[in-house]
Amino acid sequence: MxxxxxxxxxxxxxxxxxxxxxxxxxxxxxxxxxxxxxxxxxxxxxxxxxxxxFKETEVMIAKNEISFQTSIQNILGGTIYSIEKGIIVSKVSIETSIGAVVSVISTEALESLILKLHQKVVVMIKSNEIMIAE
Incomplete structure (x- = not known):
């Protein structure tokens, strides 16, 4: 989380x-x-x-800057500092301006995006996927 x-x-x-x-x-x-x-x-x-x-499975990753419009309001730039590649899913840790954000994505997506350590990426979280607590 x-x-x-x-x-x-x-x-x-x-x-x-x-x-x-x-x-x-x-x-x-x-x-x-x-x-x-x-x-x-x-x-x-x-x-x-x-x-x-917000859950790690609700964090989307895009390469480079987003050059298209999107309905997602929560967008952060960051740099990948850790990748734990699994058979079906992989854990990608990204350092952002608010701290470390962890994303769990399919290994197929990891490979198709050709994500690697120290790569700059964009992190996106839909507003309805963020929970709040006191």
Whole structure:
């Protein structure tokens, strides 16, 4: 599980859904969509400290810069520092501006992307795949 700490910087509410922006550091803000609102959960308040969590299997990797538009809002650049190649899945560890992010991808994808140590990549996490905790 990837776990990071930050502070809630913005909340947008529509019905029972909230789009939460979490500032991880001064340069990186990640977004998540939750089925809660500030009225239903006390910790959803601007400025509150919060942890975000997302599974390694929910982290996508792309080579180089993304030259196409995408609906994914959480995009970080990084450098691969570890690859554990398995028969079916492989674990790729990437150093980013918020720290180490781990991705588990199919070994077939690892090989087709020709990923290797010290390579610069882009990490993407869909906002609905990020969980929050106090």
């Amino acid at each position: 990837n776990i990071f700490s930050g502070h809630i910087s913005h909340i947008q509410v529509s019905g029972s859904l909230s789009l939460i922006a979490i500032a991880i550091n001064e340069n990186v803000t990640l977004k998540t969509i939750v089925v809660e609102t500030p009225e239903t959960v006390g910790y959803l308040k601007k400025g509150n400290a919060i942890r975000i969590l």
